[in-house]
Every structure is written in structure tokens, then in C-alpha cells.
Amino acid sequence: AQSVSQHNHHVILSEAASLELGCNYSYGGTVNLFWYVQYPGQHLQLLLKYFSGDPLVKGIKGFEAEFIKSKFSFNLRKPSVQWSDTAEYFCAVRPMGAGSYQLTFGKGTKLSVIP
Amino acid sequence: DVKVTQSSRYLVKRTGEKVFLECVQDMDHENMFWYRQDPGLGLRLIYFSYDVKMKEKGDIPEGYSVSREKKERFSLILESASTNQTSMYLCAGSPTLGAKGNTIYFGEGSWLTVV
Numbered sequence: 001a002q003s004v005s006q007h008n009h010h011v012i013l014s015e016a017a018s019l020e021l022g023c024n025y026s027y028g029g030t031v032n033l034f035w036y037v038q039y040p041g042q043h044l045q046l047l048l049k050y051f052s053g054d055p056l057v058k059g060i061k062g063f064e065a066e067f068i069k070s071k072f073s074f075n076l077r078k079p080s081v082q083w084s085d086t087a088e089y090f091c092a093v094r095p096m097g098a099g100s101y102q103l104t105f106g107k108g109t110k111l112s113v114i115p
Numbered sequence: 116d117v118k119v120t121q122s123s124r125y126l127v128k129r130t131g132e133k134v135f136l137e138c139v140q141d142m143d144h145e146n147m148f149w150y151r152q153d154p155g156l157g158l159r160l161i162y163f164s165y166d167v168k169m170k171e172k173g174d175i176p177e178g179y180s181v182s183r184e185k186k187e188r189f190s191l192i193l194e195s196a197s198t199n200q201t202s203m204y205l206c207a208g209s210p211t212l213g214a215k216g217n218t219i220y221f222g223e224g225s226w227l228t229v230v
Contacts, residue, residue: 006157009155034218034219036221042223043205043221043222043223043224044158044205044221045221046218046220049218090157090158092158094219102160102163102173103148103160103207103209103219104160105150105157105158105159106157107155107156107157108155108157108158
């Protein structure tokens with residue numbers, strides 16, 4: 001079965017700092033990769049996703065992620081964070097192929113942005 | 116807009132009670148999922164269903180059952196609630212995984228407290 005590892009439990013940054021959240025997965029086959037965000041008191045929202053093609057994926061609100069197949073990684077980046085980016089971020093992987101339904105999540109990374 | 120609706124946002128139940136969590140999606144999606152979200156553990160899959168009357172166990176099915184009598188409705192059942200089932204429960208839906216993969220859409224969550 002696949003698994004997802006997020007390296008940081010809690011990240012604290014000042015506004016305008018650059019962000020990189022690590023995500024590694026374990027699965028030998030082809031996967032779809034996702035980053036979800038959960039703002040305080042709100043439901044999970046899709047930030048960006050990778051299915052195929054260009055490994056650098058751009059999402060909403062200035063976020064991007066890079067899929068590095070050789071490293072089984074899908075790290076999330078943002079050049080300059082804002083206070084409104086304070087949220088919990090979840091990386092998720094979904095295997096491709098017949099009978100593959102399950103989306104497996106990492107344990108999440110809380111991001112606190114200090115004004 | 117896609118919509119996954121969970122009927123109860125906040126519930127308080129007593130130990131030993133039977134609990135029903137209802138979820139309805141208006142997207143005509145084949146796949147539906149129940150996750151629970153706990154601090155530091157991320158989202159863990161309880162059960163999923165890929166068609167009416169079909170169900171598969173996820174990672175933590177113990178103490179839970181599900182029902183999918185209609186395509187749009189997926190119910191999570193706690194036969195005899197226990198305090199360790201106090202959690203946030205998230206329902207989700209997605210279309211059948213195609214060649215490009217598909218996104219999973221989440222409801223707003225149901226906070227269940229078992230006392």
C-alpha cells in the first residue's frame with residue numbers, strides 16, 4: 001500500500017518569507033499527486049494537482065509544486081507567504097490504474113505566518 | 116459548483132449509542148469516501164464505495180460500517196460509539212478514475228464528540 005510522508009509538523013514563517021513544504025510518497029507505480037489546504041474552520045480545498053506532463057505544477061494563490069519522480073517527492077512552494085496562508089497543508093497520493101480508488105494523505109503540516 | 120453535504124456539523128453522543136453520519140453528493144460521482152481527521156494523524160480512510168451497494172474497507176474500518184443504497188448518499192455508521200471515536204469525520208466524492216485521474220471533493224466535516 002502507498003504511504004505519504006510530510007517532513008514538518010509545524011512551520012512558522014514571517015510574512016514575505018519563502019515556503020517549501022516537503023512531501024515524499026512510497027509507491028512503485030504511476031500516481032496522481034495532490035496538495036490540499038484547510039484554512040482554520042473551513043473544509044479541505046484542492047490547492048493543486050499533478051496528473052502527467054510538466055512536473056512543475058502551478059496552483060491557486062501563487063502556490064506551485066514540483067514532482068521529482070526519482071526522489072518520489074512532490075514539494076510545495078511559495079516564494080512569498082502572506083498571513084492569510086496560515087492553514088494546514090496536506091499532501092496526498094492516488095495510484096493510477098484499474099481498481100485504484102484510494103487517496104492516501106500525509107499527516108499534514110501546519111503553517112503559521114506571523115505578520 | 117460541486118457539492119458534498121454532510122447533514123450534521125456537530126454531534127454529541129453517549130458511549131454505546133448508535134450513530135449515523137449522512138453524506139450526500141450532487142455530482143453523480145461513482146466513488147464516495149469516509150475519512151476521519153485527527154490532530155497529528157492527518158486524514159485516515161475508514162471506508163470507501165465505488166458503486167451503489169459496493170464498499171471496501173480503508174485503513175481503519177474497525178468499529179464502523181457503511182451503507183450506500185443510492186448513488187448520491189453514503190452513510191457512516193458507528194454501531195456502538197466509543198470515546199476514541201471522537202473526531203472530525205470527512206465525507207468525499209470523486210468520479211471514477213480516468214486516464215488523467217480525478218479530484219476528490221470534500222464536505223465540510225462532522226465534528227463528533229462521544230462522552
